[in-house]
Amino acid sequence: MSKREKFRQRFIAFKKRFMANVVKVRPRVAFRVIGAIIIYFPWMAASMIASMNKLSRWKKISTCQAFMARNTLAFEDVDIGSLTISMIPGGVSNSNELWTCRKHSGETIRYFTKVFVEAGSFWAKHLSIVSPFPAIYGGKTHERFTVDMVSRVQLADRGIPVPKLIAYDTVEKVMVTEFLDGMTVDSILEKLAEREALAANDEAVIRQSAIGLAKAHKAGFSLIDTQPVNCIWVPVEQKVYFTDLEFCSQQDKRSWDVGFFLCYLAARLPETILKTVRHLFLDSYRQERQIDQREIDETSRELLEYLPVFRAILDIRRFTPEELFEGLITT
Template sequence: MTQFLSEGLKENVLSICKHIAGFHKIVAACFYGPRVCGYADEKSDIHVLLLLSSYRTGLKCYVKPSNGVNVFILAVDQRIFERDVEQGWLGEFVAEKVTVPYEPLINEKYLRRREVKVKRRVIWELCENIVLGSPELCHELLIKPEYFMYESMMRRARLFPPITYSFLNMLRRDLRRKNVELMMNGYLKAINELVEENQITFSNGHVKITQRLINTIRNQKPRFPVFLRSIQRTAFLHVLNILPKMMAPLIQDQQTFMKSHQQVEAEELVFRLEEPEKYLLMPTPLGLVPLSDKTTIEDFVRKTVPSGTTLDIKIKQMGGVLNSVYLLRFRKNHEEQKVVVKKFKDWLGFKWFPLSLWTLGTKTFAVSGRTRLEREYAINQFLQGHGFPVPKVLHISHQERLIFEDFIEGENMVKVIKRIISSKEKATDEAALVREVGRKIAEAHRLGVAFGDCKPENIIIAKDEKTYFVDLEQATRDGNQVWDVAEFLYYSGHYVFPIFPSDSAELIAKEFIRGYLEAGGKKETVKRAASARYTKVFSVFTPPHVVLAISNICKKMGGG
């Protein structure tokens, strides 16, 4: 029995419910609010959700006295309630009563089923938001089940701030464990249903979105109703402000909260809720990192170096016009460690404008720092999982837009290209390296990845002769693979002086394409790289005779 819900009180409430129902059939009823969540006192109102069959009024509030306290009863038509459960039709104002702790009074089985149903929809919608908002990161994220509960609370609180008091009261330190457990029971059942349908996986306490669900979400038609639902929810919840009876319980929750938090400003309330991003995790060699992580460069070194060791940090800028890239040096176990740190800034203003003009109609680049950070991390994890040579991601700070990666010792591919161009001989060794680059790009393409920025300067030939791709911030699954081929070839050609013949550029193109086709690259991809759509982009800085020569080789070797 929940505190302050005695059997006698339940009998009185049941009698009141029957009186309100009249000739309407009672479908279900439950208690919710402070008496269920544990922050009530003996004088607190009693809150009841009453579901009625064929209730023409639709939605009505009743306040009835009982033994010195008020019984606040929210009477709802069954069909309206179920539409709110299935579609959020009333902004989940009614369905929300079974997403928080409640105690059934009538027809517990019905209420539990609807609880799981609404929580299943919440999970689906939040997974949908993750997939659409973070199209690459969604493949790698590990999600703690609590995320769905806290994110749902956060969204409702931002949409309708007065409800924040209720959430803060039920998550009070002495009540949190019990109430979280009560709420999570329904979420876990909903998760298990989605697992059985192969929409998500659930192991070791973490949810992961399956490729099947990702494909379903991406392939569905644009759902304007998602936007309309937001308007509908907002409109309905604003209506509550003019309905005193509906607002009364929330005002009481506000008074309860303010008794122990008199100095708290109303604007700060939402920030007192649990941060949902703490429950979205990114795997790294140093452990799981939450999206809420705010690790700085110095914090990273402190986590990496044994405690008690004096930090000797050296930071050197490595370049980067649109990003800040640093080489971080520090000592660990008496050995020097080298780590590349990238700070992903948003590409705004005039820095970005020339680049967008350059590729207009051919290639679209990701502009947001957050998007590029997520791509760098997610594609890196994916390729590394398939044995592809990329720098290991050591840590990621989503909030600070920082990523920490292994420093790859080796020679930049630009130097190899320049040696071929300046060599008076055949440059056999260098040609073999170009062929290997072609192979590696083909391997990535076979995995469904397009690099998006395949310039030679983003490729390192390591001391062990492995070919590393070190800049993946524009990489995507199912991206424009033709761009990768075109960019490497035509950009390599721009190192040829205008007065030089195109022989060296032709050699580079032939060796690259041979390697690309040997590793399973498509001839059609090579052929399309010869089209004006791509040659026009690089004709700005690559000599025309070089562009023409490379284009002709692409046509010939691509089967054109």
């Protein structure tokens, strides 16, 4: 079977799952989402077109090599000519790339590159209209970029595990960080859901997710976008790193952070183990910081009716923006 045919079958399966989740959405939620899409469609379309144009430039080796040349000191021991690029799935809010290079010593080194695009800014501005997601104070592309970069430095300074910032471009709104050799907490939850039984490694992942989040809260930060897909488990360090910091804030949204993570547990896990994992997360969080259980329960109830939407979003994030565009046209 050809690569194109494999993609086609994969995308057809995605569309079936997506529609299965759509039909489960409650009418009130569906009305809010569809109404917002109709009203804001011209702006949404414009943001998507602008995003695709930017992504097409940043897929080119020459564009990325020029970035590295402008940041020579950050890549001083790297052979820029050896650069190869592969796209990392993550939906439409930003583009994620894996840069692989050789050092002058012959050693291979990898970087994670995040390209901020207008589509992500569109969602940031309008998520609070169609869902309980908190209103974002700075939703423009340069504002999201700045918040992510500054928060990354502040959190690292306070001992919170975040990927190290390597280089950045304030004009293009692009940042390069260290590449973490690990797996997303969401992918671990998927495997846990298949087994329906907690392994020792699973417990460590859940505990460290909770403890890391509590430490960020104690340090005076709310992360806002606490989806498990934005958390990376690094086994050799036994740590969970928080990777998506563009909504990080010093507003008190700590109950939201916890409730949002718990909501994604409910979206991924069967009832047979959900309660156990939920209790493990909350108990681990309390080791670092006390929590207002009533606020957490209220947030969880508010988010419950959005579970089909969140499941659909998780499916979308399995693809790159280009793959989504190609799949919609060809299937």
